[in-house]
Amino acid sequence: xxxxxxxxxxxxxxxxxxxxxxxxxxxxxxxxxxxxxxxxxxxxxxxxxxxxxxxxxxxxxxxxxxxxxxxxxxxxxxxxxxxxxxxxxxxxxxxxxxxxxxxxxxxxxxxxxxxxxxxxxxxxxxxxxxxxxxxxxxxxxxxx
Numbered sequence: 001x002x003x004x005x006x007x008x009x010x011x012x013x014x015x016x017x018x019x020x021x022x023x024x025x026x027x028x029x030x031x032x033x034x035x036x037x038x039x040x041x042x043x044x045x046x047x048x049x050x051x052x053x054x055x056x057x058x059x060x061x062x063x064x065x066x067x068x069x070x071x072x073x074x075x076x077x078x079x080x081x082x083x084x085x086x087x088x089x090x091x092x093x094x095x096x097x098x099x100x101x102x103x104x105x106x107x108x109x110x111x112x113x114x115x116x117x118x119x120x121x122x123x124x125x126x127x128x129x130x131x132x133x134x135x136x137x138x139x140x141x142x143x144x
Contacts, residue, residue, distance in 0.1 A: 001036050001037070001038050001080070001118070001119055001120050001121065002036070002037050002038070002120065002121065002122045002123070002124060003037070003038045003039065003040060003043075003082065003111075003115045003120045003122070003123040003124070004027070004030070004037055004038070004039050004043070004123070004124050004125075005040075005043060005111065005123055005124060005125035005126075005127060005130070006043040006046040006047050006050065006111075007125060007126050007127055008023050008026065008027065008124055008125065008126070008141065009023075009027075009039070009043060009044075009047045009073070010047055010050050010051055011023035011024075011126075012024040012026070012027045013047070013051055013061065013069055014051065014057070014061070016057070019126070019142070022141075022142045023141075023142075026124070026141040026142070030078070030079075031076045031077060031078065031079070033078070036078055036080070037078060037079055037080070038079065038080040038081070038082045038115075038118065038120060039073060039079060039080075039081055039082065040081075040082045040111045040114045040115060041081055041082060041083045041114070042107070042110055042111050042114065043111060044070050044073065044074075044081070046107070047066070047069075047070065048063075048066045048067070048070060051066050051069075052066050080118075082114050082115060082117075082118045082120070083114065084113070084114045084117055085117065087117075088113060088114060088117050091113045091114075091116055091117045092109065092110055092113040094113075095109045095112055095113040095116065095133055096109050098133075098134065099112075099132045099133055100132075101129075101132065105129060108127065108129050108130060108133070109133065111123075112130060112133035112136050113133075115136055116133075116135065116136055120136065121135075121136070121137060122136075122137045122138075122139050123136055123137070123138055123139070124139055124140075124141040125138055125139075125140070126140055126142070
């Protein structure tokens with residue numbers, strides 16, 4: 001199973017993003033091919049927070065539009081939503097300990113831990129910080 005990070009979701013959604021076309025094409029291909037992709041629940045929440053943030057976008061996405069996009073992602077064929085179990089905290093502790101991350105990078109560690117817990121091997125992202133979360137492999141979907 002492969003996972004999709006927040007930045008890909010944001011870029012595919014925001015028409016004003018220079019990566020929009022590539023991200024949209026990647027998501028559409030993933031949905032059409034139904035390749036058993038997953039989105040960590042935390043990434044859906046972060047997606048909503050980012051696209052509706054007026055400090056990030058001059059014209060932010062409305063809450064209704066963002067919720068509609070989340071609903072579309074939830075309904076996409078071949079997409080699973082990853083959550084953590086009660087044992088997930090132990091995986092997060094291991095991930096934090098091995099990666100030595102602190103502060104704002106803890107969110108990425110949490111995403112990585114939920115991926116690891118759910119058997120994800122690859123996370124598609126443009127965030128190079130994910131490379132520190134072994135055994136998860138971070139791949140840029142725009143590079144061949």
